[in-house]
Each structure stands twice: as C-alpha cells, then as structure tokens.
Amino acid sequence: MNFEIYPFEKLNELLEGITPNNEYELSSLTIGEPQFETPQFIQDELKATTLLLKKYPASAGIPELKESMINFVFKRFNVSLNNEQIIPTFGTREVLFNFPQFALFDKKNPIMAFTNPFYQIYEGAAIASRAEVIHINLDESNNFKANLSDEELRKCDLVVLNYPNNPTSAVMSIDELAIWVKKALEFDFILINDECYSEIFFDEAIKPPSLLEASVKAGNSEFKNVLVMNSISKRSSAPGLRSGFIAGDETILKEYMKYRTYVGCASPVPLQKAAAVAWNDEKHVEGFRQIYKQNFEIAKEILGINPPKATFYIWLKVDDELQFTKDLYKEKSIKVLPGSFLGRENAGQGYVRIALVENAKKTKEVLQRLKDFLDG
Structure with missing residues (x-):
C-alpha cells in the first residue's frame, strides 16, 4: 500500500x-x-473503574456506553435509535479507516468519493480498499459545500461527507443534507457523514444538523444506506478516551459488527465507563x-x-x-x-x-x- x-x-x-x-x-x-x-468527573470515573482492567472488553461495547450514546443522539438531534442502529467504536479514526474496507470488499472495482480538502484517513481508507477516488472539491465557488453530478453519483459505492467541515469550517443545512440522503437512495450508495465537530458550535439557535436528522426529514426513518460517525474527543476534550460511534442503517451495521469482532479494537472497560458519563453530560x-x-x-x-x-x-x-x-x-x-x-x-x-x-x-x-x- x-x-x-x-x-x-x-x-x-x-x-x-x-x-x-x-x-x-x-x-x-x-x-x-x-x-x-479533561473534566474531573470523567477522570474520576476512569480512576474508580480501573479494577475492570481484568476483564476483556466486548466488541459491542458495555450496555451503559451504548445507552449513553443513544441518549446523546436523542437529546441533541431528536432522533431515536435502537441498540442495533449504533455501535461504539475506538474513536472514529479506526472506523473511518476500516469501515470502507469492509463495505467495499465485495466490489470488483470500488469507487469511493469524499470531500476535498479532507481528513487524510479518508484517502488512506480508499487506498487500503483499492478504491478509485472521486474528490468532492470544496472551494469558495460552492461555499465549501459538497456537491457531485448525478453522473458521478451513479458510479459511487461509498461517499464520505464531513460536516461541520474540517478544515473549512463550513456547515450544511438539514435540507442540503436531505438531498444527499435522497441521492444515496436513488443511486444506491452508502452515505457517511463524519460529524466529529457537531458539538463545537456557537449559536444555540443554529446547531449543526446530523445526517440522521436529514434522513428522517427525507422520509428515510430506517436510515437505509445512511451512517454517521461521531466522537467524544472534541466535545469533551478527551481524545485519549478513544470513544466514538457509528450509527444508522441497521442492516449494514449487523454485518459490520461481525467484522469488528475480528478486528480486535474494543475499548478497555474503564475507558468505556468514563466515556459513558461524558456522553451523558452536556454541562x-x-x-x-x-x-x-x-x-x-x-x-x-x-x-x-x-x-x-x-x-x-x-x-x-x-x-x-x-x-x-x-x-x-x-x-x-x-x-x-x-x-x-x-x-x-x-x-x-x-x-x-x-x-x-x-x-x-x-x-x-x-x-x-x-x-x-x-x-x-
């Protein structure tokens, strides 16, 4: 590679x-x-649970961590998820890298599109997946908002968006994201939004939307072909906890969960315990x-x-x-x-x-x- x-x-x-x-x-x-x-109450929970280092962590995550993430999604985005629609991950870098390899494995000539400029793990995932890349170029002319032609979208197997965007700081509206959801259904590609910066916003009246919200608005309440990833790193100033999740299409996640049991990237239980209290707190x-x-x-x-x-x-x-x-x-x-x-x-x-x-x-x-x- x-x-x-x-x-x-x-x-x-x-x-x-x-x-x-x-x-x-x-x-x-x-x-x-x-x-x-990192806030003291998160550190205290980590210290209080170190005895649990004697346990192997489950790939699916401890129940209270998954529950805290589901609660976060509901409180923040007013989207209800069931246990099969979300998987805790070891941060988001690992899932951004290995999910495309899982999703594109059976494609003979896979094609992956992602926003450009980008978080370099997207490119690394494409290389590891032997995927042809279509860059979704962001510049002043499009206000750094993602757009591809229908001709390009027909070719895609997997599309990765990143809003709020790193590095441009651009935000896409729920209506703009809903158009992407409809395109993912029309052309049958997997659509991901990397939402790691969703909680760093400055106006309570204009919170960045989630692709999950947009999926519901587009009439896709089962999140077919739609996935989001999010992380605690920026939100809680706790990048060392390595706590993230992937959520959305239950059918895709069921098979991806099988894959993850082989990857061996489960988070240690004390980290999961500390992450759970962090995901549950907004103050x-x-x-x-x-x-x-x-x-x-x-x-x-x-x-x-x-x-x-x-x-x-x-x-x-x-x-x-x-x-x-x-x-x-x-x-x-x-x-x-x-x-x-x-x-x-x-x-x-x-x-x-x-x-x-x-x-x-x-x-x-x-x-x-x-x-x-x-x-x-």
Whole structure:
C-alpha cells in the first residue's frame, strides 16, 4: 500500500532548517487537539473503574456506553435509535479507516468519493480498499459545500461527507443534507457523514444538523444506506478516551459488527465507563463551547474575520500558503498548517488552517503576533 505521509510530517519537512524567532514562545496552531484538561468527573470515573482492567472488553461495547450514546443522539438531534442502529467504536479514526474496507470488499472495482480538502484517513481508507477516488472539491465557488453530478453519483459505492467541515469550517443545512440522503437512495450508495465537530458550535439557535436528522426529514426513518460517525474527543476534550460511534442503517451495521469482532479494537472497560458519563453530560460541553466562542470573538477583534458556525478552525486565505507558513514560523515563531497539505488537485491552495484550541489569554497573544505579521 502506498500511503501519503501525514500533513504534520509534511509540515516538519517544510520547516526543516528554518530557525524560529526566539523572541517569542513557539506556538503551534496546527493540530485539532483541545488543549484543556479533561473534566474531573470523567477522570474520576476512569480512576474508580480501573479494577475492570481484568476483564476483556466486548466488541459491542458495555450496555451503559451504548445507552449513553443513544441518549446523546436523542437529546441533541431528536432522533431515536435502537441498540442495533449504533455501535461504539475506538474513536472514529479506526472506523473511518476500516469501515470502507469492509463495505467495499465485495466490489470488483470500488469507487469511493469524499470531500476535498479532507481528513487524510479518508484517502488512506480508499487506498487500503483499492478504491478509485472521486474528490468532492470544496472551494469558495460552492461555499465549501459538497456537491457531485448525478453522473458521478451513479458510479459511487461509498461517499464520505464531513460536516461541520474540517478544515473549512463550513456547515450544511438539514435540507442540503436531505438531498444527499435522497441521492444515496436513488443511486444506491452508502452515505457517511463524519460529524466529529457537531458539538463545537456557537449559536444555540443554529446547531449543526446530523445526517440522521436529514434522513428522517427525507422520509428515510430506517436510515437505509445512511451512517454517521461521531466522537467524544472534541466535545469533551478527551481524545485519549478513544470513544466514538457509528450509527444508522441497521442492516449494514449487523454485518459490520461481525467484522469488528475480528478486528480486535474494543475499548478497555474503564475507558468505556468514563466515556459513558461524558456522553451523558452536556454541562461540560457548554463550558468548552464558551471557550471556543470567546476565542473566535478574539479572532474577530484582532484579525477581522467572521467566526464560523462550527468547529474551532480558521480557514485563512493567503497568497502562497507554503511561503506564508515558512515566513510566519521564522518571523513570529507560529506554526500553521498549509491548506494544500490537506487536499489534492489544488484543493486547499491559498489557505492555511489555524486551530484555536488554547485558552483565551494565549489565543490573544498568538493572534496578535499573527496580525503583526499580516500587517508587516
């Protein structure tokens, strides 16, 4: 298998030999990893359940974890799921990688489409599945919203969307997602939405919708051909818990569950216990949302940017993203991620991704440095 190196490795190569300005503390705004303590009540549950390390974890997940995830989906999206319509996973990276291999295994010449620029695991999954790729190119002309022609959709076996979107921060409406659901039924392909940023939003009146909601609105209440994935990592500042799920089409998930028993990626029981209390609680999530909202208010004040509706990313337009990244690192000791490292076929060119995952004080200081660089 010929995998591309990850964007962060490309960044290290790009910056190799460049000495950052030692007048400033080195600041990395590259990775989407919240820099906040995991809430104490989650840590306490993990500590209290370490005796359960003596047990082998079940691939299907402990009942209270599955129940907490079902509760989350109902409270957040007003969608009712049964136990056969959801599977706890070891985060979402593993399922995003191995589900396409499962789903496309019996296809003679599989074709997989995904948003571009993208989270690189989508491309890795396509390579591992020996799938031909159709890129769903996102740019200013389409407001970074996914669209493919009917001719392209007829070819597809599997389509992966990512809304709210990494890296562009774009959000698709429930009506726009419902069109995708109808296309998945019309052309009989599996449709996935990677919803890992669904809980990082800033207006209670305009919450990002789930593809599950859109499926119900489209008259597909059984979620035929429709799946979503979500994770606790961003929501609860707990990426180390590796707690995610895949939910939707019961028929597909029944066979996928058989596959997972062979994969051996069940989460340890103490992690599942801690994740269950996290999925069941909303108060701590609201607290994190306020931090990110404040960071974007700071960004608006300093950089004059309009805050996105969701995610914690700034998708900043620049002239030459590679030169910009090198010069910013050298002059202001700030690391950002070139957009072209996240895309193919020129997607992401002319942009850098900036992750606002620090506290307000640090965010303000670093963004002021960035502003000075932009003004220089």
